[in-house]
Amino acid sequence: MGVLFTMDTTKLIKDAKARFSHNSAKAYLKEKYKSKLVIAEQGGLWNADAQTIGFLNSFSDETLVVIDTFDNPVKVDRTQLLESLTKTYNNVMTEWNSEWKELERKR
Amino acid sequence: MERIRKKTVNTRGAILFAFNSSKYNYADMAVYTARRIKSFLDLPTTLVTDVDSLKTISADINVFDSIIEVEPDLSNIKEQTSWINKGRYQAYELSPYEETLLIDVDYLVNSDTLLKTFDLSDTFCCHSNTHMLMHPEAAQEKMGYSYETLWATVIMFKKSERAKQIFDTLQMVQDNYEHYAGIHSFIGGVYRNDYGLTIALKIVNGHTDVPSDYIPWNLVHVGKNTSVYANEVDVQVPTDGNVFDFNTEFTIMFDHWKKSKVRKEYMLIKDMDFHVMNKDLFVEIMNG
Numbered sequence: 541m542g543v544l545f546t547m548d549t550t551k552l553i554k555d556a557k558a559r560f561s562h563n564s565a566k567a568y569l570k571e572k573y574k575s576k577l578v579i580a581e582q583g584g585l586w587n588a589d590a591q592t593i594g595f596l597n598s599f600s601d602e603t604l605v606v607i608d609t610f611d612n613p614v615k616v617d618r619t620q621l622l623e624s625l626t627k628t629y630n631n632v633m634t635e636w637n638s639e640w641k642e643l644e645r646k647r
Numbered sequence: 648m649e650r651i652r653k654k655t656v657n658t659r660g661a662i663l664f665a666f667n668s669s670k671y672n673y674a675d676m677a678v679y680t681a682r683r684i685k686s687f688l689d690l691p692t693t694l695v696t697d698v699d700s701l702k703t704i705s706a707d708i709n710v711f712d713s714i715i716e717v718e719p720d721l722s723n724i725k726e727q728t729s730w731i732n733k734g735r736y737q738a739y740e741l742s743p744y745e746e747t748l749l750i751d752v753d754y755l756v757n758s759d760t761l762l763k764t765f766d767l768s769d770t771f772c773c774h775s776n777t778h779m780l781m782h783p784e785a786a787q788e789k790m791g792y793s794y795e796t797l798w799a800t801v802i803m804f805k806k807s808e809r810a811k812q813i814f815d816t817l818q819m820v821q822d823n824y825e826h827y828a829g830i831h832s833f834i835g836g837v838y839r840n841d842y843g844l845t846i847a848l849k850i851v852n853g854h855t856d857v858p859s860d861y862i863p864w865n866l867v868h869v870g871k872n873t874s875v876y877a878n879e880v881d882v883q884v885p886t887d888g889n890v891f892d893f894n895t896e897f898t899i900m901f902d903h904w905k906k907s908k909v910r911k912e913y914m915l916i917k918d919m920d921f922h923v924m925n926k927d928l929f930v931e932i933m934n935g
Contacts, residue, residue: 549878549898558900558911565914567783572919575864580766585863610858 565643573636579628582616584608588628596622659765660691660712660744665752666719666731667700671926674700676752679933681710682891683756690748695741697731707889715741723838733821735799735840739806739814749802753929754922757895760864761920764803768859771810773844774798774866780921781873781901781912790842791833797848798866799840800922809851816847867921872902875928878915880935895919897932 552558577588585608586592595606596618604618661684665677674696681692691712697719701708708714720733738749746765750756764772775797779785788796804810820827820843827846828835848860869875878896896917903910923929 549876552876552900553898553913556900556911556913558913561781561901561912561914564781564783564899564901564912567778568780568914568916568919571778571783571865571867572916575760575763578763578863580763585767585859587863609863 560646562643562646565646566640569636569639569643573632576632576635577628578609579624581624582614582621584612584614584616585610586621586625588625588632590629593622593625593629596625658744659746659748660693660742661688661748661750662693662695662738662742662744663750663752664695664732664735664738665700666697667703668730669728671930672700672703673752674704675706676926676929676933678704678706678708678710680750680752680754680756683893684748684750685710686891686893687756687759688748688762691744693741693743695737709889713743717741725837730837732840733838735843736814736818736821738802739804739811742804742806746805747803749799749804751800751922753924753926754800755920755929755932757893757920758918761801761803764801764862767803767862769805770807771802771804771813771848772860772862773802773848774800775861776865778865778867779870779873780867780875780899780916781914782870785870790845791828791831793831793833794845794849796841797845797861799844800866801862802844803862813847813851816850817843820846820850867919869899869921869923869925869928871924872904874900874925875921875923875932876900877932877935 579586579588584606587609596604599618601618603615605613605615608614661681663677663680665673667673677694677696681694684690684692692710693713693715694711695715695717698716701714701716717734717737719731721729721731723730723733735749738747748761748764775795776787777798790796821838824838824843825835831846833842852860876898877894878898879894881894882892884890884892896915898913898915900911900913903912
């Protein structure tokens, strides 16, 4: 804190003749967004992923018992959970897509 | 007997353990981490330390909600010097909070992700899996020939009978560490909190897994042969003020060894928490 200079990382990369690791960067993005897709709601813990959203969408019942990520059968308000998961999915995936596109430009 | 400097009653907070070694000023690291906790998680932080480490803090100690002085346990010897990492089991009794994040001081908070851990369990959770930056295929660490290691780097616990039982068991494991080293076939001598926690949690759970004890994303490490550098400096507002605009963008560089030759590889990360295994790198980030 309070020091007036910082490591010039661009120069560091250039001097070290370092190669950009696309695969590691892609894995890091997956790791970063994995945690953002997890939400707790209605007494369960959920992954806002395509599988869970697709599963909830395939029913028309008002309430449904769904196995959460901790393997607990949780009775949920299907529409409400679907809405939350879809919203989280859209927000997170939009951010992920944006960072991934930035990454692709480095190729 | 511990001495508590100041104490406020909060529902949620973080607790950091910091005892200086001959090589590193962990207390200063705790100040830096507490500032990041305040900035990204908006939580108060309690510091558990010893009187000698407390004296060395060069920054403003008001960043801490409470400071608890304890007698350091000097019995853990690593590289011919005391490495004071025993006594982590005291976190349960010492935490002034109903819901606590127990975080290692070399964990770099860069986001509000850890707030989610409070929703994961009514009692306790920790990381069971890791992700090595620049080495995503790295195998999970095993404790000798026994269990895969659980990680004490970040623990969330709530005041409850079960959490108390876990920390009581952690104390019992620490007190009998050599015995458990023999059972699980790992090298004893230097006490590791990760191993202590792994054994304690397995005992409490009857040697089974309780999924809700595990944080459902990985603990991100900057590990072996890997360096991390801050892309920008942290900004203090005003220059001697209490508000910080922390850098969250880092360059990660990896030494890829092949046929006795090293090839450097790198990537950039942002807004992601990570644990820095190499303390020198953490100190470099901390000092700008």
